[in-house]
Amino acid sequence: MRMTRIKATAVATLLALGLAACGNAGSDDDSGPDVKVSDNAAASFPDGSRMKALADSGTINIGVKFDQPGIGFKGATDDMPQGFDPEIGKILAASLGIEPDKIKWTETISANREPFLQKGQVDLVIASYSITDERRQVVGQAGPYYVTGQQLLVKKDSDISSIDDVKGKEVCSVTGSTSLDQIEAKGATPRGFDTYSECVDQVLNGTVDAMTTDGAILLGYAAEHPDDLKVAVDPFSEERYGVGYGKDHPEMCQWIVDTIKKAQDDGDWAKAFESTLGKSGVETPEPPTMDACPAS
Amino acid sequence: MTDVGTVGREPLVALDHVDKWFGQLHVLQDINLVIGRGEVVVVIGPSGSGKSTLCRAINRLETIDKGTIALDGQPLPQEGKALAQLRAEVGMVFQSFNLFAHKTILENVMLGPVKVRKQPKADAEKRARELLDRVGVGHQAEKYPAQLSGGQQQRVAIARALAMEPKVMLFDEPTSALDPEMIKEVLDVMVDLARGGMTMVVVTHEMGFARTAGDRVVFMADGRIVEENTPEEFFDNPRSERAKDFLSKILKH
Amino acid sequence: MNEVFSNFDLVLRAFWLTVQIAALSGVVSLVLGTVLVAMRIGPIGVLRQFATTYVTLVRNTPLLVVFIFIFIAAPNVGWFVHTPFLLKGVIAVSLYTSTFVCEALRSGINAVPVGQAEAARAIGMTFSQNLAHVVLPQAFRASVPPLGSTMIAMTKNTSVAAVFGLMEATGRMRFFTNRHADDAVGILIVFAVGYIVIVELISLASYGLERRWRAAR
Numbered sequence: 001m002r003m004t005r006i007k008a009t010a011v012a013t014l015l016a017l018g019l020a021a022c023g024n025a026g027s028d029d030d031s032g033p034d035v036k037v038s039d040n041a042a043a044s045f046p047d048g049s050r051m052k053a054l055a056d057s058g059t060i061n062i063g064v065k066f067d068q069p070g071i072g073f074k075g076a077t078d079d080m081p082q083g084f085d086p087e088i089g090k091i092l093a094a095s096l097g098i099e100p101d102k103i104k105w106t107e108t109i110s111a112n113r114e115p116f117l118q119k120g121q122v123d124l125v126i127a128s129y130s131i132t133d134e135r136r137q138v139v140g141q142a143g144p145y146y147v148t149g150q151q152l153l154v155k156k157d158s159d160i161s162s163i164d165d166v167k168g169k170e171v172c173s174v175t176g177s178t179s180l181d182q183i184e185a186k187g188a189t190p191r192g193f194d195t196y197s198e199c200v201d202q203v204l205n206g207t208v209d210a211m212t213t214d215g216a217i218l219l220g221y222a223a224e225h226p227d228d229l230k231v232a233v234d235p236f237s238e239e240r241y242g243v244g245y246g247k248d249h250p251e252m253c254q255w256i257v258d259t260i261k262k263a264q265d266d267g268d269w270a271k272a273f274e275s276t277l278g279k280s281g282v283e284t285p286e287p288p289t290m291d292a293c294p295a296s
Numbered sequence: 297m298t299d300v301g302t303v304g305r306e307p308l309v310a311l312d313h314v315d316k317w318f319g320q321l322h323v324l325q326d327i328n329l330v331i332g333r334g335e336v337v338v339v340i341g342p343s344g345s346g347k348s349t350l351c352r353a354i355n356r357l358e359t360i361d362k363g364t365i366a367l368d369g370q371p372l373p374q375e376g377k378a379l380a381q382l383r384a385e386v387g388m389v390f391q392s393f394n395l396f397a398h399k400t401i402l403e404n405v406m407l408g409p410v411k412v413r414k415q416p417k418a419d420a421e422k423r424a425r426e427l428l429d430r431v432g433v434g435h436q437a438e439k440y441p442a443q444l445s446g447g448q449q450q451r452v453a454i455a456r457a458l459a460m461e462p463k464v465m466l467f468d469e470p471t472s473a474l475d476p477e478m479i480k481e482v483l484d485v486m487v488d489l490a491r492g493g494m495t496m497v498v499v500t501h502e503m504g505f506a507r508t509a510g511d512r513v514v515f516m517a518d519g520r521i522v523e524e525n526t527p528e529e530f531f532d533n534p535r536s537e538r539a540k541d542f543l544s545k546i547l548k549h
Numbered sequence: 550m551n552e553v554f555s556n557f558d559l560v561l562r563a564f565w566l567t568v569q570i571a572a573l574s575g576v577v578s579l580v581l582g583t584v585l586v587a588m589r590i591g592p593i594g595v596l597r598q599f600a601t602t603y604v605t606l607v608r609n610t611p612l613l614v615v616f617i618f619i620f621i622a623a624p625n626v627g628w629f630v631h632t633p634f635l636l637k638g639v640i641a642v643s644l645y646t647s648t649f650v651c652e653a654l655r656s657g658i659n660a661v662p663v664g665q666a667e668a669a670r671a672i673g674m675t676f677s678q679n680l681a682h683v684v685l686p687q688a689f690r691a692s693v694p695p696l697g698s699t700m701i702a703m704t705k706n707t708s709v710a711a712v713f714g715l716m717e718a719t720g721r722m723r724f725f726t727n728r729h730a731d732d733a734v735g736i737l738i739v740f741a742v743g744y745i746v747i748v749e750l751i752s753l754a755s756y757g758l759e760r761r762w763r764a765a766r
Contacts, residue, residue: 111723114730138731170634175712176723191634191714192723198621198712205624207631208714357667375592377675384673394668398687398762408672411682453668460672 041097050249054123055096062089063108063122063244067195070220070277071128074107081105084216085126087272088145088243088260092124095259110177114139117246124256125244128214130178131291140249142256143242145269147288149235150179151215153203153222156230160210163236169209172199179213182237188212196221204228214239216277223279240288253293261290305332308464308495309354314363316349323349324360325519331464336496338506338527341516342542347499350516351468354497355386368463384412387457387465391472393449395441395456401428402437405456413460420459427455431485447478451485464495471502501546503531515539552729553739563721564743569635570717571704571747574642578703579696581643582650586688587680589651590658600651608648612706616641620713638710646703653699657692658684690762697755701748718743 038044042055054060064085065072074081080100090100108116108127116122117139131141152171154160160169167187173180175192184190191208193199200221202208210232211218218231243260245252263269264287273284309331316324323346331337339347352358354365356372356379365372367386373379396404405424409415415423428434431451433444441449450470457465467486471479483505490496490509498505506513506527513530515523517538523530534540553560588600607615619641623629629637661684669683689696711720722740726733 110727111730111733115733118731134728170714172714175716175720176725176727178728181724190716192712192716192720193714194712201621201625202714205627205630207620207624207629355671357670380670380673380675382673383671386671388668388671390664390668390671392662392664394662394664396665396668396683396687398690407682408674411678412673456668456672 037094037099038097041095045096045255046251049251050123050246051096051252051255055098058098059102059104060093060096060098060124061104061106061122062086062093063106063113063116063125063127064089065109065127066107067197068128068217068220069224070279071217072126073220074105082276083220084146084272084276085128085241087276088263089124089126091263091268091272092126092243092256092259095255095262110174113244117244120246123245124252126241127244128217128239129242129244130214130239131242135244138247140245140247140253141242142245142253142293143260143290144240144288145243145260145290146216146241146273147285148214148216148239148241150182150212150237150239151218151235152232153200153211153218153229154209154232155203155206156228158209158230158232160232163233165233166210170207171210171212172202172208173212174199177213183212186236200225200229216241219277219282250294257290257293305335307331308333308335308368309497310364310366311350311354312364312366314353314360314365316346316353316358316360316362323519324353327363327521329514329521331495331497333463334493334495336490336494336498336509336511337514338510338512339497339499339514339516340501340503340506340542341522344518345516346519347516348468351466351497351499354464354466355383355388357388380412384408384460385463387454387460387462389450389453389457389465389467389470391469393441393446393453393473395449395452397441400438400440401433401444401452404441404452405459408456408460424455424459427458428452431455432481445478446474447481450474450478450482454482454485454489458489464497465489467496467498467500469499469501471500503546507531515542517542552732553725553736556725559721559724560718560739560743563716563718564747566635566715566717567704567707567719567743568747570638570642570707570710570715571700573635573639574646574703574707575700577639577643578646578650581647582654583685585647585651586654586658587677587685589655590680592676604648604651607645608652610645612641612645612709615645616709616713619644634714638707638713638715641713642703642707642710645706646699649699649702650696653692653695654685654688656695657688657690660691661687693755693759693762697751700751700755704747704751705744 042052045052045055064081066074066081068083070083072081072083072085086105089103093100093103106122108122108125113125113127113129114135117125129141131144135141152160152166160166163186166183169188170191171183171188172191172193173183174196175194180190180192193202196213196217199211203211204225215231215235222229222231243256245256260269269287270284278284307330311327311329314324314327327350339350341347349358353360367382372382396407399407402421402424405427406420409420409423410417425434425437428437431454433448433451436444436448444452471482474482483502486505487509510527513525513527514521515530523534523536523539531543534543585600585604588596591597619629619637665687666679666684669679707717708719710717711723718740722736725736729736
């Protein structure tokens with residue numbers, strides 16, 4: 001985290017020197033589809049529940065990614081993060097009667113999602129947060145609200161067409177990510193970087209052969225460089241994005257599942273997708289079926 | 297000034313109208329001095345008279361501002377390879393010995409012949425051991441300088457300079473940093489050297505040495521050569537007031 | 550911590566890469582630093598100016614920026630595109646560390662009495678012979694403690710490579726902490742111990758050299 005801050009400074013220095021070309025994804029001026037905010041929402045939640053407390057307070061702190069175009073991205077000059085994850089956040093907040101401009105967005109990175117939830121620094125994490133059994137032992141994860149899978153982002157003229165082609169190739173992702181571990185298992189040389197955008201740079205300038213992570217993220221980058229990059233190979237893993245919540249508030253699970261289910265049924269989910277990830281040209285998928293909440 | 301000493305000798309070192317300033321201070325003023333082959337010149341004078349500077353100027357450890365200094369007819373070149381070659385011909389012994397602290401006594405003496413003269417190691421070692429024996433520290437060859445006394449170190453320094461087979465040896469106050477009981481062992485080596493015919497320029501306060509081994513005394517004061525003479529004449533009948541004054545001060549003790 | 554111990558081969562492999570980067574960079578930056586200091590105190594004005602500018606510029610630049618330059622900025626303009634990552638890492642660490650080596654050596658050179666160089670000149674040594682046989686050997690001996698500190702700092706600095714494609718110890722540590730963020734403290738301790746072991750070995754070597762050379766004088 002410290003590294004990230006130093007890095008931000010360094011990048012800022014480079015920017016000042018005019019050395020770095022900066023991606024400007026997600027800074028479109030539309031702020032996504034309007035979501036109807038519930039009136040008098042607090043009354044609909046039982047006393048003592050976390051939902052009621054949040055509704056009463058009129059604000060909610062949601063952790064999202066700030067560096068993944070299409071998923072969760074906040075440019076330096078943006079007020080609010082853009083992407084599918086923030087849209088899901090707005091849908092959930094709306095059911096508590098909280099307006100989008102009352103939501104406090106916190107940047108979470110892969111390494112701090114569990115600690116942030118455990119310490120209550122954020123109320124929810126919606127940050128391309130794959131559901132795993134290991135994570136479910138320490139935090140709550142409701143969903144999945146979206147299912148994607150690990151794929152490769154390569155140059156348009158790349159000869160990588162199947163996952164077997166990555167053997168002996170250099171493939172980058174974010175240092176410490178599960179994707180990097182999985183591509184190593186496929187025989188590639190893993191190359192970890194601090195951010196996805198640095199990794200994309202490495203693909204663009206030919207230093208590495210491919211970038212790997214969840215297809216949803218790769219789609220965002222492919223949409224940014226449609227002439228140079230493409231998403232290759234069929235998903236070779238299944239990542240089920242869930243909404244993270246604190247284990248000490250198990251009652252939140254059913255609320256999250258119900259709210260998203262409702263959004264899936266009335267088309268808000270599809271609108272959220274179309275205004276974000278859908279811009280890369282992919283068809284809006286069928287919403288996934290969500291897991292049952294653990295009996296509490 | 298009479299031309300003593302060089303009569304009948306071939307000139308080896310020649311200083312011609314040499315001037316040097318340290319900032320405002322005129323430390324060498326119009327110095328003219330010729331040192332003949334095989335001659336032993338003792339330079340004396342009060343501190344600050346410029347005698348050390350004169351000595352160091354002869355192998356260009358000090359640069360001069362005006363005039364010329366020639367060695368064996370060749371003017372001193374600018375800093376560089378040619379000057380290094382010329383310095384190899386001039387032995388120098390310092391007041392503070394300046395033995396290479398990280399090298400053994402033997403290595404100190406061998407370094408110049410091996411690296412500068414490109415002599416084979418075995419030859420250089422044989423010669424180094426001979427020289428160390430000659431100055432009486434042969435049995436200390438494997439030790440480091442810090443393990444030796446001042447007098448022993450200075451004798452090693454003489455051996456180090458001799459290893460280069462120099463045409464002339466410069467001694468810059470070689471006994472000033474020594475405890476009294478060690479002065480003699482160094483002077484003995486120097487007297488030996490003088491008797492062997494070495495050309496020597498010796499900056500010193502050792503009047504005994506000047507009388508015993510010197511061919512000529514050069515007396516300096518305030519950056520000038522004030523008086524030159526044979527040691528006997530100079531010590532018994534100094535002509536200048538400055539020399540009389542100086543001698544009266546040092547001979548009182 | 551259990552996860553770390555059951556995947557201990559991954560930890561060892563990562564530290565092996567850390568050691569490789571550190572050892573190679575150590576050698577390269579010692580050589581480069583020596584060349585720089587020779588330029589800095591040498592008689593050639595252009596080289597002196599170059600070395601002084603280089604040291605001032607690079608020493609005052611964060612290491613991360615040097616890495617970004619080598620790994621991100623340079624490939625974007627076509628340099629180092631096909632250079633192996635390990636080599637790029639060694640280049641970045643060495644370019645940076647050599648400036649500190651240069652300064653440590655320069656302080657060591659200042660500690661060598663003037664008379665040593667004068668005596669070397671007096672027996673006819675050229676500038677480079679003087680440096681190679683008299684001044685630098687003594688400067689190295691005088692610089693052992695600051696050079697040791699420089700090497701220790703360099704070893705820890707290799708961790709920056711974690712986010713530049715090199716799966717060294719810190720990169721592997723992130724892999725563990727991302728998957729087991731709840732056990733971050735335990736994981737951090739294991740990796741900290743690894744670094745401490747490497748750094749202590751450097752300290753011991755440094756003390757050893759210091760003692761040996763002190764005894765030799």
